[in-house]
Amino acid sequence: MGAGEAAGIEAGIELAALVAEGTPGSVWLTGQTISRDLRRGRYTPESMQHPGKMLPTIARRAIRTYTAPGELVLDPMAGIGTTIVEAMRLGRRGIGVEYEPRWASLAADNIRLAQADGATGTSHIYTGDSRTLPNLLPSNMHGKVALIVTSPPYGPSTHGHARTPGPRRGKVRKINHKYGRADNLAYRSHAELADGFAEILAGCLPLLRPGGHVVITARPYRRHGELIDIPGMVVAAGVTAGMELVEECIALICAVRDGVIIPRASFFQQKNVRNAIADGDPQWLVQHEDVLVLAASSRSSARGGR
Template sequence: MAALLAEGYLGSVWLTGQHPSRDLRRGRYTPESMKHPGKMLPTIPRYAIRTYTNPGDVVLDPMAGIGTTVIEAMHLGRHGVGIEYEAEWVAKAADNIRHAVQAGAPGRGEIFHGDSTALPALLPAGLHGQVSLVITSPPYGSSTHGHVRTPGPRRGKVRKLNHKYGAGDNLAYRSHGQLADGFTAILTGSRQLLRPGGHVIVTARPYRRHGELIDIPGMVTAAGINAGLELVEECIALICGIRDGLIIPRASFFQQKNIRDAIATGDPQWLVQHEDVVVLRAPLSGVPASSPVSDRQTS
Protein backbone atom coordinates (compact mmCIF):
# COMPACT_ATOMS: atom_id res chain seq x y z
CA MET A 1 0.00 0.00 0.00
CA ALA A 2 2.77 2.44 0.89
CA ALA A 3 4.49 1.77 -2.43
CA LEU A 4 1.32 2.35 -4.38
CA LEU A 5 0.64 5.64 -2.60
CA ALA A 6 4.22 6.79 -3.12
CA GLU A 7 3.66 6.39 -6.86
CA GLY A 8 0.52 8.53 -6.73
CA TYR A 9 -2.26 5.96 -6.76
CA LEU A 10 -5.44 6.37 -4.76
CA GLY A 11 -5.54 4.19 -1.66
CA SER A 12 -7.50 3.71 1.52
CA VAL A 13 -4.43 4.58 3.65
CA TRP A 14 -3.25 8.17 3.17
CA LEU A 15 0.44 8.76 3.98
CA THR A 16 -0.22 12.23 5.34
CA GLY A 17 1.93 12.15 8.48
CA GLN A 18 5.39 11.85 7.02
CA HIS A 19 6.38 15.29 8.34
CA PRO A 20 5.49 17.04 11.63
CA SER A 21 2.76 19.66 11.51
CA ARG A 22 5.15 22.45 12.54
CA ASP A 23 7.35 21.73 9.51
CA LEU A 24 4.36 21.64 7.16
CA ARG A 25 3.13 25.04 8.40
CA ARG A 26 6.43 26.88 8.73
CA GLY A 27 6.44 29.86 6.36
CA ARG A 28 3.04 28.89 4.94
CA TYR A 29 0.91 30.08 7.90
CA THR A 30 1.31 33.01 10.27
CA PRO A 31 2.86 32.19 13.66
CA GLU A 32 -0.16 33.64 15.51
CA SER A 33 -2.52 31.18 13.83
CA MET A 34 -0.65 28.27 15.44
CA LYS A 35 -2.60 28.96 18.65
CA HIS A 36 -5.76 27.29 17.33
CA PRO A 37 -6.50 24.22 19.49
CA GLY A 38 -7.71 21.88 16.73
CA LYS A 39 -5.77 22.45 13.50
CA MET A 40 -6.09 19.92 10.67
CA LEU A 41 -2.81 18.47 9.42
CA PRO A 42 -2.21 20.38 6.12
CA THR A 43 -1.34 17.26 4.15
CA ILE A 44 -4.83 15.83 4.70
CA PRO A 45 -6.74 18.52 2.76
CA ARG A 46 -3.81 18.72 0.33
CA TYR A 47 -4.21 15.05 -0.57
CA ALA A 48 -8.01 15.22 -0.67
CA ILE A 49 -8.02 18.32 -2.91
CA ARG A 50 -5.57 16.78 -5.36
CA THR A 51 -7.58 13.56 -5.46
CA TYR A 52 -11.18 14.81 -5.67
CA THR A 53 -10.97 18.15 -7.52
CA ASN A 54 -9.44 19.85 -10.55
CA PRO A 55 -7.71 23.27 -10.73
CA GLY A 56 -10.28 26.06 -10.55
CA ASP A 57 -12.81 24.01 -8.55
CA VAL A 58 -14.45 25.38 -5.39
CA VAL A 59 -13.42 23.76 -2.09
CA LEU A 60 -15.37 24.57 1.09
CA ASP A 61 -14.65 24.10 4.78
CA PRO A 62 -17.71 25.01 6.90
CA MET A 63 -15.69 24.77 10.15
CA ALA A 64 -12.58 26.44 8.82
CA GLY A 65 -10.61 27.40 11.93
CA ILE A 66 -7.48 29.19 10.75
CA GLY A 67 -8.27 28.27 7.13
CA THR A 68 -6.04 25.24 6.56
CA THR A 69 -8.33 23.85 3.86
CA VAL A 70 -8.63 27.27 2.23
CA ILE A 71 -4.86 27.84 2.19
CA GLU A 72 -4.07 24.41 0.78
CA ALA A 73 -6.74 24.90 -1.90
CA MET A 74 -5.21 28.24 -2.87
CA HIS A 75 -1.73 26.76 -3.23
CA LEU A 76 -3.20 24.07 -5.50
CA GLY A 77 -4.94 26.56 -7.79
CA ARG A 78 -8.46 26.04 -6.42
CA HIS A 79 -10.97 28.53 -4.98
CA GLY A 80 -10.95 27.96 -1.23
CA VAL A 81 -13.94 29.08 0.83
CA GLY A 82 -14.18 28.87 4.60
CA ILE A 83 -16.79 29.59 7.26
CA GLU A 84 -15.75 30.02 10.89
CA TYR A 85 -17.83 30.66 13.99
CA GLU A 86 -15.17 32.26 16.19
CA ALA A 87 -14.23 35.85 15.23
CA GLU A 88 -10.65 35.39 16.45
CA TRP A 89 -10.00 32.55 14.03
CA VAL A 90 -11.77 34.36 11.18
CA ALA A 91 -9.23 37.16 11.58
CA LYS A 92 -6.31 34.73 11.68
CA ALA A 93 -7.65 32.83 8.66
CA ALA A 94 -7.86 36.13 6.78
CA ASP A 95 -4.22 36.79 7.71
CA ASN A 96 -3.26 33.37 6.33
CA ILE A 97 -5.15 34.08 3.10
CA ARG A 98 -3.27 37.35 2.66
CA HIS A 99 -0.03 35.53 3.42
CA ALA A 100 -0.82 32.91 0.73
CA VAL A 101 -1.56 35.63 -1.83
CA GLN A 102 1.75 37.34 -1.04
CA ALA A 103 3.50 33.98 -1.42
CA GLY A 104 2.12 33.66 -4.95
CA ALA A 105 -0.57 31.02 -4.41
CA PRO A 106 -2.40 30.73 -7.76
CA GLY A 107 -5.87 30.12 -6.31
CA ARG A 108 -8.37 32.36 -4.51
CA GLY A 109 -9.39 32.32 -0.88
CA GLU A 110 -12.34 33.69 1.12
CA ILE A 111 -13.35 33.42 4.76
CA PHE A 112 -16.84 34.18 6.14
CA HIS A 113 -17.90 34.68 9.75
CA GLY A 114 -21.01 32.78 10.82
CA ASP A 115 -22.69 29.69 12.21
CA SER A 116 -22.47 26.90 9.62
CA THR A 117 -25.61 25.23 10.92
CA ALA A 118 -27.31 28.04 8.93
CA LEU A 119 -25.78 27.01 5.60
CA PRO A 120 -26.22 27.80 2.73
CA ALA A 121 -27.55 31.27 3.64
CA LEU A 122 -24.05 32.37 4.74
CA LEU A 123 -22.56 32.17 1.24
CA PRO A 124 -23.26 34.15 -1.96
CA ALA A 125 -25.89 32.67 -4.26
CA GLY A 126 -23.25 32.30 -6.96
CA LEU A 127 -21.60 29.52 -4.96
CA HIS A 128 -24.76 27.46 -4.51
CA GLY A 129 -24.47 24.23 -6.44
CA GLN A 130 -20.87 25.03 -7.41
CA VAL A 131 -18.82 23.42 -4.65
CA SER A 132 -16.84 20.39 -5.79
CA LEU A 133 -15.48 19.32 -2.42
CA VAL A 134 -16.29 19.96 1.25
CA ILE A 135 -13.54 19.17 3.75
CA THR A 136 -14.05 19.58 7.47
CA SER A 137 -13.67 18.04 10.90
CA PRO A 138 -15.94 18.23 13.96
CA PRO A 139 -14.57 19.34 17.34
CA TYR A 140 -13.59 16.63 19.83
CA GLY A 141 -15.07 18.12 22.96
CA SER A 142 -14.35 21.50 24.52
CA SER A 143 -10.58 21.05 24.69
CA THR A 144 -7.73 19.36 22.85
CA HIS A 145 -4.22 18.36 23.76
CA GLY A 146 -2.95 21.76 22.61
CA HIS A 147 0.63 22.81 23.34
CA VAL A 148 2.83 21.83 26.24
CA ARG A 149 5.42 23.82 28.17
CA THR A 150 7.89 21.85 30.28
CA PRO A 151 9.81 24.40 32.36
CA GLY A 152 11.94 21.88 34.22
CA PRO A 153 11.83 20.14 37.62
CA ARG A 154 12.44 23.31 39.65
CA ARG A 155 10.37 25.76 37.63
CA GLY A 156 6.81 24.55 38.07
CA LYS A 157 4.51 21.95 36.58
CA VAL A 158 4.00 21.01 32.95
CA ARG A 159 1.50 23.47 31.49
CA LYS A 160 -1.08 23.20 28.74
CA LEU A 161 -1.47 26.12 26.33
CA ASN A 162 -3.88 26.83 23.47
CA HIS A 163 -6.07 23.83 24.25
CA LYS A 164 -9.48 25.48 24.72
CA TYR A 165 -12.01 26.56 22.12
CA GLY A 166 -13.42 30.08 22.48
CA ALA A 167 -17.08 30.90 23.13
CA GLY A 168 -19.12 28.62 25.36
CA ASP A 169 -21.86 28.29 22.74
CA ASN A 170 -19.45 26.70 20.24
CA LEU A 171 -20.44 23.18 19.11
CA ALA A 172 -17.33 21.97 20.93
CA TYR A 173 -19.11 22.62 24.25
CA ARG A 174 -22.34 20.80 23.37
CA SER A 175 -23.36 17.30 24.38
CA HIS A 176 -22.64 14.45 21.99
CA GLY A 177 -26.29 14.43 20.87
CA GLN A 178 -26.29 18.18 20.24
CA LEU A 179 -23.01 17.91 18.35
CA ALA A 180 -24.55 15.19 16.15
CA ASP A 181 -27.61 17.34 15.43
CA GLY A 182 -25.50 20.40 14.68
CA PHE A 183 -23.13 18.48 12.42
CA THR A 184 -26.06 16.94 10.56
CA ALA A 185 -27.38 20.45 9.92
CA ILE A 186 -23.95 21.49 8.60
CA LEU A 187 -23.77 18.53 6.23
CA THR A 188 -27.37 19.11 5.09
CA GLY A 189 -26.49 22.69 4.18
CA SER A 190 -23.27 21.53 2.52
CA ARG A 191 -25.24 19.16 0.31
CA GLN A 192 -27.23 22.13 -1.04
CA LEU A 193 -23.97 23.87 -1.96
CA LEU A 194 -22.39 20.87 -3.70
CA ARG A 195 -22.51 20.30 -7.42
CA PRO A 196 -24.08 16.95 -8.43
CA GLY A 197 -21.67 14.21 -7.52
CA GLY A 198 -19.53 16.52 -5.38
CA HIS A 199 -17.76 14.98 -2.41
CA VAL A 200 -17.68 15.60 1.33
CA ILE A 201 -14.63 14.48 3.29
CA VAL A 202 -14.73 14.51 7.08
CA THR A 203 -11.81 13.57 9.28
CA ALA A 204 -12.52 12.41 12.81
CA ARG A 205 -11.32 10.04 15.47
CA PRO A 206 -12.85 8.53 18.59
CA TYR A 207 -11.89 10.10 21.90
CA ARG A 208 -12.45 9.35 25.57
CA ARG A 209 -14.68 11.43 27.84
CA HIS A 210 -14.49 10.43 31.50
CA GLY A 211 -13.08 7.08 30.36
CA GLU A 212 -15.90 6.39 27.88
CA LEU A 213 -14.97 5.98 24.21
CA ILE A 214 -16.97 8.43 22.05
CA ASP A 215 -17.50 7.20 18.48
CA ILE A 216 -17.12 10.45 16.51
CA PRO A 217 -16.48 8.70 13.14
CA GLY A 218 -19.72 6.76 13.55
CA MET A 219 -21.55 9.99 14.35
CA VAL A 220 -20.11 11.60 11.21
CA THR A 221 -21.24 8.71 9.00
CA ALA A 222 -24.77 8.78 10.44
CA ALA A 223 -24.92 12.57 10.05
CA GLY A 224 -23.90 12.33 6.40
CA ILE A 225 -26.49 9.69 5.59
CA ASN A 226 -29.18 11.66 7.43
CA ALA A 227 -28.17 14.71 5.37
CA GLY A 228 -28.93 12.82 2.16
CA LEU A 229 -25.34 12.03 1.22
CA GLU A 230 -24.05 8.67 0.01
CA LEU A 231 -21.26 6.92 1.91
CA VAL A 232 -18.56 6.20 -0.68
CA GLU A 233 -15.56 5.04 1.31
CA GLU A 234 -13.97 4.99 4.73
CA CYS A 235 -10.20 5.56 4.75
CA ILE A 236 -7.55 6.43 7.29
CA ALA A 237 -5.14 9.37 7.12
CA LEU A 238 -1.95 8.67 9.03
CA ILE A 239 -0.77 11.32 11.46
CA CYS A 240 2.39 9.33 12.15
CA GLY A 241 5.39 8.91 9.93
CA ILE A 242 6.60 5.68 8.35
CA ARG A 243 10.32 5.10 7.83
CA ASP A 244 11.70 1.77 6.60
CA GLY A 245 8.54 0.00 7.68
CA LEU A 246 8.57 1.47 11.19
CA ILE A 247 6.00 3.86 12.65
CA ILE A 248 7.25 7.23 13.91
CA PRO A 249 4.60 8.41 16.42
CA ARG A 250 3.71 12.08 16.62
CA ALA A 251 1.49 11.87 19.70
CA SER A 252 1.38 14.80 22.10
CA PHE A 253 2.88 14.76 25.59
CA PHE A 254 -0.56 14.36 27.18
CA GLN A 255 -1.63 11.61 24.76
CA GLN A 256 1.43 9.61 25.72
CA LYS A 257 0.96 10.31 29.44
CA ASN A 258 -2.71 9.27 29.35
CA ILE A 259 -1.84 5.99 27.63
CA ARG A 260 0.94 5.23 30.11
CA ASP A 261 -1.40 5.97 33.02
CA ALA A 262 -4.11 3.74 31.56
CA ILE A 263 -1.71 0.84 31.02
CA ALA A 264 -0.40 1.25 34.57
CA THR A 265 -3.93 0.77 35.93
CA GLY A 266 -4.52 -2.35 33.83
CA ASP A 267 -6.53 -0.69 31.05
CA PRO A 268 -4.80 -1.63 27.77
CA GLN A 269 -5.01 1.38 25.47
CA TRP A 270 -3.04 2.36 22.38
CA LEU A 271 -1.92 5.62 20.86
CA VAL A 272 -4.20 6.67 18.00
CA GLN A 273 -1.94 7.62 15.10
CA HIS A 274 -4.49 8.19 12.36
CA GLU A 275 -7.63 10.11 11.54
CA ASP A 276 -10.66 8.25 10.24
CA VAL A 277 -11.65 9.70 6.85
CA VAL A 278 -15.32 9.46 5.89
CA VAL A 279 -15.89 10.06 2.17
CA LEU A 280 -19.45 11.00 1.20
CA ARG A 281 -20.97 12.07 -2.10
CA ALA A 282 -23.90 14.24 -3.17
CA PRO A 283 -26.60 12.70 -5.38
CA LEU A 284 -25.51 12.41 -8.99
CA SER A 285 -28.84 13.55 -10.49
CA GLY A 286 -28.80 10.79 -13.06
CA VAL A 287 -25.14 11.23 -13.99
CA PRO A 288 -23.27 7.89 -13.96
CA ALA A 289 -20.94 7.49 -11.02
CA SER A 290 -17.29 8.20 -11.77
CA SER A 291 -14.03 7.74 -9.93
CA PRO A 292 -12.14 10.68 -8.46
CA VAL A 293 -10.35 12.95 -10.93
CA SER A 294 -7.10 11.91 -12.52
CA ASP A 295 -4.58 14.34 -11.02
CA ARG A 296 -4.00 12.14 -7.97
CA GLN A 297 -0.84 12.82 -6.04
CA THR A 298 0.43 12.11 -2.61
CA SER A 299 1.20 14.87 -0.15
Protein backbone atom coordinates in the same frame (compact mmCIF):
# COMPACT_ATOMS: atom_id res chain seq x y z
CA MET B 1 9.08 2.42 25.73
CA GLY B 2 5.73 2.02 27.53
CA ALA B 3 3.01 -0.45 26.66
CA GLY B 4 0.89 2.31 25.15
CA GLU B 5 3.64 3.37 22.75
CA ALA B 6 4.29 -0.28 21.86
CA ALA B 7 0.61 -0.84 21.04
CA GLY B 8 0.57 2.30 18.92
CA ILE B 9 3.68 1.17 17.04
CA GLU B 10 2.17 -2.29 16.50
CA ALA B 11 -0.93 -0.71 14.97
CA GLY B 12 1.28 1.51 12.86
CA ILE B 13 3.27 -1.41 11.50
CA GLU B 14 0.01 -2.95 10.30
CA LEU B 15 -0.78 0.30 8.50
CA ALA B 16 2.73 0.39 7.06
CA ALA B 17 2.14 -3.10 5.68
CA LEU B 18 -0.97 -1.85 3.89
CA VAL B 19 1.08 0.94 2.33
CA ALA B 20 3.76 -1.54 1.25
CA GLU B 21 1.12 -3.71 -0.42
CA GLY B 22 0.02 -0.68 -2.43
CA THR B 23 -3.62 -0.76 -1.40
CA PRO B 24 -5.06 1.90 -3.75
CA GLY B 25 -6.45 4.99 -2.06
CA SER B 26 -6.73 3.43 1.36
CA VAL B 27 -3.77 4.83 3.32
CA TRP B 28 -2.56 8.42 2.95
CA LEU B 29 1.06 9.06 3.99
CA THR B 30 0.25 12.48 5.39
CA GLY B 31 2.31 12.44 8.58
CA GLN B 32 5.81 12.19 7.14
CA THR B 33 6.60 15.77 8.24
CA ILE B 34 5.66 17.18 11.64
CA SER B 35 2.89 19.78 11.74
CA ARG B 36 5.00 22.76 12.82
CA ASP B 37 7.37 22.21 9.89
CA LEU B 38 4.45 21.90 7.47
CA ARG B 39 3.17 25.30 8.64
CA ARG B 40 6.45 27.17 9.02
CA GLY B 41 6.46 30.14 6.63
CA ARG B 42 3.04 29.18 5.17
CA TYR B 43 0.91 30.16 8.19
CA THR B 44 1.30 32.89 10.78
CA PRO B 45 2.89 31.87 14.11
CA GLU B 46 -0.35 32.88 15.87
CA SER B 47 -2.15 30.12 13.95
CA MET B 48 -0.60 27.55 16.28
CA GLN B 49 -2.98 28.77 19.01
CA HIS B 50 -5.94 26.95 17.44
CA PRO B 51 -6.69 23.70 19.34
CA GLY B 52 -7.88 21.57 16.41
CA LYS B 53 -5.87 22.25 13.25
CA MET B 54 -6.10 19.89 10.27
CA LEU B 55 -2.77 18.70 8.90
CA PRO B 56 -2.06 20.68 5.71
CA THR B 57 -1.00 17.46 3.99
CA ILE B 58 -4.43 15.91 4.61
CA ALA B 59 -6.17 18.91 3.06
CA ARG B 60 -3.77 18.87 0.12
CA ARG B 61 -4.30 15.15 -0.54
CA ALA B 62 -8.09 15.56 -0.54
CA ILE B 63 -7.97 18.62 -2.81
CA ARG B 64 -5.62 17.00 -5.32
CA THR B 65 -7.67 13.78 -5.37
CA TYR B 66 -11.16 15.20 -5.76
CA THR B 67 -10.78 18.53 -7.60
CA ALA B 68 -9.11 20.13 -10.60
CA PRO B 69 -7.44 23.58 -10.71
CA GLY B 70 -9.94 26.42 -10.68
CA GLU B 71 -12.68 24.45 -8.89
CA LEU B 72 -14.39 25.58 -5.71
CA VAL B 73 -13.45 24.10 -2.32
CA LEU B 74 -15.44 24.82 0.85
CA ASP B 75 -14.71 24.32 4.55
CA PRO B 76 -17.76 25.10 6.73
CA MET B 77 -15.74 24.79 9.95
CA ALA B 78 -12.64 26.53 8.68
CA GLY B 79 -10.71 27.36 11.85
CA ILE B 80 -7.49 29.13 10.84
CA GLY B 81 -8.20 28.36 7.18
CA THR B 82 -5.99 25.32 6.49
CA THR B 83 -8.32 23.86 3.84
CA ILE B 84 -8.89 27.09 1.94
CA VAL B 85 -5.25 28.20 2.14
CA GLU B 86 -4.07 24.86 0.75
CA ALA B 87 -6.77 25.13 -1.94
CA MET B 88 -5.53 28.52 -3.12
CA ARG B 89 -1.92 27.33 -3.03
CA LEU B 90 -3.02 24.51 -5.37
CA GLY B 91 -4.73 26.90 -7.77
CA ARG B 92 -8.30 26.32 -6.55
CA ARG B 93 -10.87 28.75 -5.18
CA GLY B 94 -11.39 28.39 -1.44
CA ILE B 95 -14.36 29.43 0.67
CA GLY B 96 -14.32 29.10 4.44
CA VAL B 97 -16.88 29.70 7.18
CA GLU B 98 -15.75 30.05 10.80
CA TYR B 99 -17.95 30.59 13.85
CA GLU B 100 -15.40 32.30 16.11
CA PRO B 101 -14.19 35.74 14.93
CA ARG B 102 -10.76 35.17 16.48
CA TRP B 103 -10.01 32.19 14.24
CA ALA B 104 -11.66 33.83 11.20
CA SER B 105 -9.27 36.77 11.64
CA LEU B 106 -6.29 34.40 11.71
CA ALA B 107 -7.64 32.64 8.60
CA ALA B 108 -7.77 35.99 6.83
CA ASP B 109 -4.13 36.61 7.82
CA ASN B 110 -3.16 33.22 6.39
CA ILE B 111 -4.99 34.00 3.14
CA ARG B 112 -3.05 37.26 2.83
CA LEU B 113 0.20 35.41 3.54
CA ALA B 114 -0.54 32.91 0.77
CA GLN B 115 -1.38 35.73 -1.64
CA ALA B 116 1.90 37.46 -0.83
CA ASP B 117 3.68 34.14 -1.34
CA GLY B 118 2.36 33.87 -4.89
CA ALA B 119 -0.56 31.44 -4.48
CA THR B 120 -2.37 31.16 -7.81
CA GLY B 121 -5.85 30.52 -6.39
CA THR B 122 -8.16 32.71 -4.36
CA SER B 123 -9.84 32.33 -0.98
CA HIS B 124 -12.36 34.12 1.20
CA ILE B 125 -13.38 33.60 4.82
CA TYR B 126 -16.87 34.29 6.20
CA THR B 127 -17.70 34.59 9.89
CA GLY B 128 -20.95 32.92 10.89
CA ASP B 129 -22.83 29.81 11.97
CA SER B 130 -22.57 27.05 9.36
CA ARG B 131 -25.87 25.57 10.52
CA THR B 132 -27.38 28.33 8.33
CA LEU B 133 -24.92 27.72 5.49
CA PRO B 134 -27.21 28.17 2.42
CA ASN B 135 -28.33 31.58 3.70
CA LEU B 136 -24.84 32.58 4.81
CA LEU B 137 -23.13 32.13 1.45
CA PRO B 138 -23.99 33.91 -1.84
CA SER B 139 -26.70 32.19 -3.87
CA ASN B 140 -24.40 31.92 -6.90
CA MET B 141 -22.38 29.29 -5.01
CA HIS B 142 -25.31 26.87 -4.91
CA GLY B 143 -24.55 23.81 -7.01
CA LYS B 144 -20.97 25.01 -7.68
CA VAL B 145 -18.82 23.47 -4.92
CA ALA B 146 -16.66 20.58 -6.14
CA LEU B 147 -15.35 19.56 -2.72
CA ILE B 148 -16.11 20.18 0.93
CA VAL B 149 -13.30 19.38 3.39
CA THR B 150 -13.79 19.76 7.13
CA SER B 151 -13.45 18.15 10.55
CA PRO B 152 -15.79 18.29 13.55
CA PRO B 153 -14.43 19.29 16.98
CA TYR B 154 -13.36 16.48 19.31
CA GLY B 155 -14.88 17.89 22.47
CA PRO B 156 -14.09 21.21 24.19
CA SER B 157 -10.44 20.45 24.94
CA THR B 158 -7.66 18.91 22.88
CA HIS B 159 -4.16 17.79 23.82
CA GLY B 160 -2.70 21.22 22.99
CA HIS B 161 0.93 21.99 23.72
CA ALA B 162 2.98 21.19 26.81
CA ARG B 163 4.83 23.98 28.63
CA THR B 164 6.83 24.21 31.84
CA PRO B 165 6.85 27.39 33.96
CA GLY B 166 10.58 28.06 34.14
CA PRO B 167 14.18 26.82 34.36
CA ARG B 168 13.36 24.55 37.32
CA ARG B 169 10.94 22.70 35.05
CA GLY B 170 7.99 22.62 37.39
CA LYS B 171 4.59 21.09 36.72
CA VAL B 172 3.76 20.68 33.04
CA ARG B 173 0.76 22.70 31.91
CA LYS B 174 -1.36 22.86 28.76
CA ILE B 175 -1.70 25.79 26.39
CA ASN B 176 -3.62 26.23 23.12
CA HIS B 177 -6.02 23.40 23.96
CA LYS B 178 -9.47 25.05 24.17
CA TYR B 179 -11.92 26.70 21.82
CA GLY B 180 -12.80 30.27 22.71
CA ARG B 181 -16.59 30.69 22.80
CA ALA B 182 -18.69 28.70 25.25
CA ASP B 183 -21.48 28.34 22.66
CA ASN B 184 -19.16 26.56 20.20
CA LEU B 185 -20.42 23.09 19.17
CA ALA B 186 -17.29 21.68 20.78
CA TYR B 187 -18.81 22.39 24.21
CA ARG B 188 -22.10 20.60 23.49
CA SER B 189 -23.00 17.04 24.42
CA HIS B 190 -22.21 14.29 21.93
CA ALA B 191 -25.87 14.15 20.86
CA GLU B 192 -26.03 17.92 20.35
CA LEU B 193 -22.77 17.85 18.39
CA ALA B 194 -24.18 15.11 16.16
CA ASP B 195 -27.39 17.08 15.53
CA GLY B 196 -25.47 20.29 14.83
CA PHE B 197 -23.07 18.56 12.45
CA ALA B 198 -26.00 16.95 10.61
CA GLU B 199 -27.47 20.45 10.16
CA ILE B 200 -24.17 21.65 8.71
CA LEU B 201 -23.99 18.74 6.29
CA ALA B 202 -27.61 19.27 5.24
CA GLY B 203 -26.68 22.86 4.41
CA CYS B 204 -23.72 21.63 2.38
CA LEU B 205 -25.90 19.45 0.16
CA PRO B 206 -27.44 22.19 -2.03
CA LEU B 207 -23.98 23.75 -2.49
CA LEU B 208 -22.40 20.65 -4.06
CA ARG B 209 -22.09 20.43 -7.81
CA PRO B 210 -23.12 17.17 -9.52
CA GLY B 211 -20.46 14.61 -8.70
CA GLY B 212 -19.08 16.68 -5.82
CA HIS B 213 -17.62 15.12 -2.69
CA VAL B 214 -17.53 15.80 1.04
CA VAL B 215 -14.33 14.74 2.84
CA ILE B 216 -14.44 14.68 6.64
CA THR B 217 -11.55 13.73 8.87
CA ALA B 218 -12.36 12.37 12.32
CA ARG B 219 -11.07 10.11 15.06
CA PRO B 220 -12.52 8.76 18.29
CA TYR B 221 -11.54 10.36 21.59
CA ARG B 222 -12.08 9.60 25.25
CA ARG B 223 -14.24 11.62 27.64
CA HIS B 224 -13.94 10.58 31.30
CA GLY B 225 -12.54 7.26 30.09
CA GLU B 226 -15.43 6.56 27.68
CA LEU B 227 -14.60 6.14 23.99
CA ILE B 228 -16.59 8.61 21.86
CA ASP B 229 -17.11 7.35 18.30
CA ILE B 230 -16.76 10.55 16.26
CA PRO B 231 -16.26 8.74 12.90
CA GLY B 232 -19.51 6.82 13.45
CA MET B 233 -21.25 10.07 14.32
CA VAL B 234 -20.00 11.65 11.09
CA VAL B 235 -21.37 8.84 8.92
CA ALA B 236 -24.73 8.89 10.73
CA ALA B 237 -24.91 12.69 10.39
CA GLY B 238 -24.18 12.41 6.68
CA VAL B 239 -26.95 9.86 6.15
CA THR B 240 -29.37 12.07 8.09
CA ALA B 241 -28.39 15.00 5.85
CA GLY B 242 -29.07 13.05 2.64
CA MET B 243 -25.57 11.78 1.85
CA GLU B 244 -23.99 8.36 1.55
CA LEU B 245 -20.53 7.02 2.37
CA VAL B 246 -18.66 6.29 -0.86
CA GLU B 247 -15.12 5.75 0.41
CA GLU B 248 -13.22 5.40 3.68
CA CYS B 249 -9.49 6.02 3.91
CA ILE B 250 -6.84 6.37 6.60
CA ALA B 251 -4.68 9.50 6.85
CA LEU B 252 -1.59 8.86 8.94
CA ILE B 253 -0.64 11.48 11.51
CA CYS B 254 2.57 9.56 12.16
CA ALA B 255 5.55 8.96 9.88
CA VAL B 256 6.54 5.66 8.28
CA ARG B 257 10.25 5.03 7.78
CA ASP B 258 11.44 1.73 6.28
CA GLY B 259 8.20 0.03 7.26
CA VAL B 260 8.35 1.23 10.89
CA ILE B 261 6.06 3.84 12.39
CA ILE B 262 7.43 7.05 13.95
CA PRO B 263 4.73 8.21 16.41
CA ARG B 264 3.65 11.86 16.61
CA ALA B 265 1.96 11.51 20.00
CA SER B 266 1.78 14.55 22.28
CA PHE B 267 3.06 14.56 25.87
CA PHE B 268 -0.51 14.40 27.15
CA GLN B 269 -1.52 11.55 24.82
CA GLN B 270 1.39 9.47 26.08
CA LYS B 271 0.67 10.37 29.71
CA ASN B 272 -3.02 9.49 29.43
CA VAL B 273 -2.27 6.13 27.80
CA ARG B 274 0.30 5.25 30.47
CA ASN B 275 -2.14 6.19 33.24
CA ALA B 276 -4.93 4.12 31.67
CA ILE B 277 -2.70 1.06 31.34
CA ALA B 278 -1.56 1.46 34.95
CA ASP B 279 -5.25 1.47 35.96
CA GLY B 280 -5.86 -1.77 34.08
CA ASP B 281 -7.53 -0.17 31.03
CA PRO B 282 -5.53 -1.18 27.93
CA GLN B 283 -5.36 1.69 25.46
CA TRP B 284 -3.13 2.65 22.53
CA LEU B 285 -1.95 5.76 20.78
CA VAL B 286 -4.14 6.79 17.85
CA GLN B 287 -1.84 7.52 14.92
CA HIS B 288 -4.30 8.15 12.12
CA GLU B 289 -7.43 10.05 11.14
CA ASP B 290 -10.39 8.35 9.52
CA VAL B 291 -11.09 10.02 6.16
CA LEU B 292 -14.79 9.66 5.39
CA VAL B 293 -15.76 10.50 1.81
CA LEU B 294 -19.44 11.27 1.27
CA ALA B 295 -21.56 12.23 -1.72
CA ALA B 296 -25.19 13.13 -2.27
CA SER B 297 -27.32 10.01 -2.04
CA SER B 298 -29.25 8.86 -5.10
CA ARG B 299 -32.50 9.93 -3.42
CA SER B 300 -31.13 13.41 -2.75
CA SER B 301 -29.98 13.70 -6.35
CA ALA B 302 -33.39 12.61 -7.62
CA ARG B 303 -35.02 15.33 -5.48
CA GLY B 304 -32.62 17.89 -6.89
CA GLY B 305 -30.83 18.12 -3.50
CA ARG B 306 -27.68 19.39 -5.15
